[in-house]
Amino acid sequence: MDALTDLLDGPRARGAFLLRATLDPPWSVRIRDEAPLTLVAMIRDDAWVLPDGGGPRAVRAGDVLLVKGPEPYTMADDPATPPQIVIHPGQRCTTPDGTSLSEAMDLGVRAWGNAPDGRTVMLVGTYQMRGAVTRRLLAALPQLAIVRGGTWNSPLVGLLGEEIGKDEPGQDVVLDRLLDLLLIAALRAWFARDGAERPGWYLAHGDPVVGPALRLLHDDPAHPWTVAGLAARVGVSRAALAQRFGRLLGEPPMSYLTGLRLAQAADLLRESDATLETVARRVGYGTAFALSTAFKREHGVSPQEYRATRPPVASA
Missing domain, CATH: 1.10.10.60 (Homeodomain-like)
Known part of the structure; x- marks a missing residue:
């Protein structure tokens, strides 16, 4: 067993938070959920991620974004759009002044957003559990890691997209495992990219x-x-x-x-x-x-x- 295999074998998703987000501009979501790791797969349209203390970065259709917590960040259609939604620990969503948006943004089974057929579509998978096995892995990642769609090819995004809206027996386990596989594929692509600053254990x-x-x-x-x-x-x-x-x-x-x-x-x-x-x-x-x-x-x-x-x- 190599070190990467062992590190990825430990932090298995267990009741991970997964949803398909569909949004029409203008939109801006402030994420303060303190989750240790979140994966966002851009399906349609482009977006911007704005980390606290860092400049905005574009996320394009086909890209996979990995965000390391617990620091807050913002995702928006445009860097100038002010936050309209705040995501709190436990994935509770409110307006910036604290008014609940849970019912207003609920679009069905693991579907969320301000428009059922919104221009922007992304899959979101959040690892909410803090497991010590991920420490070395998280230490090797920046707060934001973007795997560009043109640098890798995986059927897992499409498969997760097909499964995320199903409501069948055992579906949570299916989605947890698909999220794990997609995370592993994205991490391998991240570490293997040209010019990557690979951690010592990887080298x-x-x-x-x-x-x-x-x-x-x-x-x-x-x-x-x-x-x-x-x-x-x-x-x-x-x-x-x-x-x-x-x-x-x-x-x-x-x-x-x-x-x-x-x-x-x-x-x-x-x-x-x-x-x-x-x-x-x-x-x-x-x-x-x-x-x-x-x-x-x-x-x-x-x-x-x-x-x-x-x-x-x-x-x-």
Whole structure:
């Protein structure tokens, strides 16, 4: 397993917020939902995204926009259009003065906007759950990442568009998985584009020394790894591995392993009902106490407190 596969395998959408937005100009939406990651696929017409503290950027039909939270931003038909709608945590929408717009903007099953046949059409998928497995991935992304339609070709946007308006048994799970696949495809295109500033772990995957070491760690994070043991498995000296690993990833191998273990522990706590003792063993900690101590040092809360925290669930 490579690092990108492992990072994308963890943050699976679970009750993600998805809708088709159709809007007629002039329109402007201020997004303050604090979501960790939002994907917007432009289907028809162009739009502008205006991050706080940054200049406006055009998003054209065929583009996929990735927005990293929790900072607010605005999407509009024109940079000069003042916000008319505000999206709050839990996907509650109001006017700027706080008047609810939930009923006025409801156009049917996962359909939203100011006009059923509006000129602008986009698909929106919001990951509302904060999962520690996404930390390295989010750290590698700018606040705004735009995958231009002319640089990649994927049938997933069309498939998501077909499924997003259906109201069938199990549809939420179908949409969650389609959103995951579209996110993975968009991220691969983003990192593979010409001139991309790829993160260290992405580049390290192709390194003849660090790449195999990363795959070993991700394949079996619970193994009692040492730098010496890891170096022996990849056929280099301990010093050579440590130096090369630090240069490419900016941290020592065992520090990387600790982050990986705690990230996977957070994912297990979020996604399963496994006991803390079971989670500890699965990620390489000898006892629940040892995991709890390391987890609280990293996340600022105990595993029990982390598990008890649930993200807001948006209404249909």
